[in-house]
Amino acid sequence: MTPDQLKNFIKDVPDFPKAGIVFKDIAPLLASAKARKAMTAAIVSNYKNQKIDVVVGIESRGFLFGMLLAEALEASFVMLRKSNKLPGDIEKFTYDLEYGTDTIEIQTDAIPNGSHVLLHDDVLATGGTAGAAVQLIEKIGGKVISANFIMELDFLEGRKQLGDLDIYSVLHY
């Protein structure tokens, strides 16, 4: 499936969750086994020659394909969660969203020192979430080698929050 064909599985929902936001709903992509497989294959093929020890998925939509990618890449999977969800010692970071603020957390012992980490989320919008995620992962000893997204909202210039990090987004809007 080409990226243009995969775009048929992303539904635009105007004015959600706030007036003026066009929400990109991945529910049709999740519903189709064929589209899910094509999306996973597109991402995996981009990383086939790279050493990836850990896939970190961002709660909650980042967990969905994050786990499929970890499985396909035979990597570990680690959850980056919203506030007060993870037990034990944690690192946290508060950041701005396209529509509000949020805090993410990771367990301090989740990633062996120096591990090659692929960060995954469904959407790169303003880049606040992904930027916070990279800082948290590196603070606990991971080396983020690339960030990957199902889609990137180019007009919000989120990749500017990620410096010179390698970024691969399957779909662009």
Ligand SMILES: O=P(O)(O)OC[C@H]1O[C@H](OP(=O)(O)OP(=O)(O)O)[C@H](O)[C@@H]1O
């Ligand atoms: O680039 P940014 O502006 O930071 O926005 C991107 C983030 O926003 C959405 O998460 P949301 O907070 O809606 O949570 P969800 O995954 O639980 O639906 C999306 O899944 C990304 O994590």
Ligand SMILES: Nc1ncnc2[nH]cnc12
């Ligand atoms: N417009 C959007 N659609 C879906 N998820 C998002 N996360 C941030 N902005 C979003």
